[in-house]
Amino acid sequence: MSAAKPTWQAGDELESRTLPPVTRLQLIKYAGASEDYNPIHTVDEAAAEAGLPGVIAHGMLTLATIGLLFSPYLEHGYVKELQARFSGMVYPGDELTVGGRATGAEETTEGCLYAFDVHAKKEEDTVASGTVNFLVFGD
Amino acid sequence: MPFERFVGERSEAISNVVEKGAVRKFAEAIGDPNPLYVDEAAAKQSRYGGLIAPPTFPRTFEYGEIEGMGPPGQGLIHGEHRIRYERPLFVGEEVLCYAEVKDYYEREGREGALGFLISERVGESSEGERIFTMLDTAILTPAMRESLGL
Numbered sequence: 249m250s251a252a253k254p255t256w257q258a259g260d261e262l263e264s265r266t267l268p269p270v271t272r273l274q275l276i277k278y279a280g281a282s283e284d285y286n287p288i289h290t291v292d293e294a295a296a297e298a299g300l301p302g303v304i305a306h307g308m309l310t311l312a313t314i315g316l317l318f319s320p321y322l323e324h325g326y327v328k329e330l331q332a333r334f335s336g337m338v339y340p341g342d343e344l345t346v347g348g349r350a351t352g353a354e355e356t357t358e359g360c361l362y363a364f365d366v367h368a369k370k371e372e373d374t375v376a377s378g379t380v381n382f383l384v385f386g387d
Numbered sequence: 388m389p390f391e392r393f394v395g396e397r398s399e400a401i402s403n404v405v406e407k408g409a410v411r412k413f414a415e416a417i418g419d420p421n422p423l424y425v426d427e428a429a430a431k432q433s434r435y436g437g438l439i440a441p442p443t444f445p446r447t448f449e450y451g452e453i454e455g456m457g458p459p460g461q462g463l464i465h466g467e468h469r470i471r472y473e474r475p476l477f478v479g480e481e482v483l484c485y486a487e488v489k490d491y492y493e494r495e496g497r498e499g500a501l502g503f504l505i506s507e508r509v510g511e512s513s514e515g516e517r518i519f520t521m522l523d524t525a526i527l528t529p530a531m532r533e534s535l536g537l
Contacts, residue, residue, distance in 0.1 A: 267418065274416070281409070281416035282447045286462055298464075299530030307465035312417035312443040319421045323433055327442040331469035378469075385434065 253324045254384060256350035256362050262317045264347035270305050272340045278309045305338035310376045314346050314366050318382055325384035328361060332368075332378030342370045348380065359386035389527070389537040390456070390491040390504050397487040398451030398458075400511075405478050410440050413447060430478075438478035445470065445519055450486035450508045459488050459506035460525030462535070466503065467524040473517050482510040482518060489522070502527030 275289050284306055287294030295303045311332050318327055338344065348366035355361075362384065367377040407427075414424040422429040423439050430438040446468075453459055476482070490505040508521040527537075 274418075277416040281413040284446070288464075297530070297534050299528060308443055308446050308468065309417060311468055312419065312441060315417070315442050316419050318442075319419050322421060322423050322439070326439070326472065326475045329469070329471045330442050331467070333467045334465055378467075 251320045251323075254321050255360075256353065256364075258350055258352050260350040262348040262350075262364065262366075264345055265316055266343060266345040267313060267316075269341050269343045270338055272303065275303065275305055275309070275340065278306055282306065282308065284308070300337070302339055305340075305342075307332075307334040307376065310334065310338055310344065310368050313344055314348075314368055314376065314378075314380070317346055317348050317364075317366065318380065321382065321384070325359065325382055327380060328383045329381040330378070331380075332366070332376045334376050336370070336373050336375035338370065338375050342375075344368050344370055344375070351379075356383070358383055360384045388491065388493065388502075389532070389535075390488070390502065393453055393456050393459070393488040394491055395488065396453045396456075398453055398485050400483045400485040401449045401451045403448040403482045403484050403510075405440050405444075405476060405480050405482060407438065407478050409447065410438065410444065410478050413444055414441060417441065417443070435475060435477065440476040440478060442470065442472070443468075444476065445482075445484075445508070445510055445521060448482060448484045448508075448510065450484045453486065453488055456488075459486050460504055460523055463504060463525035463527050463531065465523065466526045467522075469522040470519055471521075472519045476510075476518055481513045483513065483515075484508065484510050496529075499529035501529075502532070 348364045364380045504525045
């Protein structure tokens, strides 16, 4: 599999990732996989009725994309806490970039708990931002 | 204040199973086919001893319905999400899930009053040990209020 056991210092940047443009098919797949069939994510008429210019991506899909930042380190630890506010709409065609920065570390009985600020942006607009605590096992 | 009367209401717990196929489909949909999510042989050799689920996977579970409301937040815009794990979530395990309405309030927005519905969702093992706690903020827009007939 992947990376060595990670350590971070406050201020360290996670390697940012730019994803392929969001597609309607992806939203349909995510709706099926998550069983979130709110039609504002897949049906134009429903989006219009809700006052939106078109279908929007699920906030939880954007958040899952932020989770990609930590996927390379799962052999050594796991996401203990994940929090984000959704501050902008994501539409089909939008290209998201996710990134994050370490803000601190704390020794716990389970291992070292690292704190991060994280975000998802489309160009310069932040569409989601929040924090992640990632636990790296002590042994 | 359409949802205020539901504050404090809790659903009956529902049994969910973290299914291998569901996790694989989910991992593919979010573009994260990590071997620890999808490759049983690789996961067996890891410290987890088996497959685990992605951190946002618990939103796929059923948490039961609040009487008169259904699943809290359904059909609304998702404003904020928080999840805290006590330990990783394993593929194959049973999770007992329930939801509780924590708060509802309104704020004046540019185009009318916005409603904010705060709900908590909890997942416990079959032994009653807590695995995760989620807190969600769902937003009710004026247009949605109209289309829901509120």
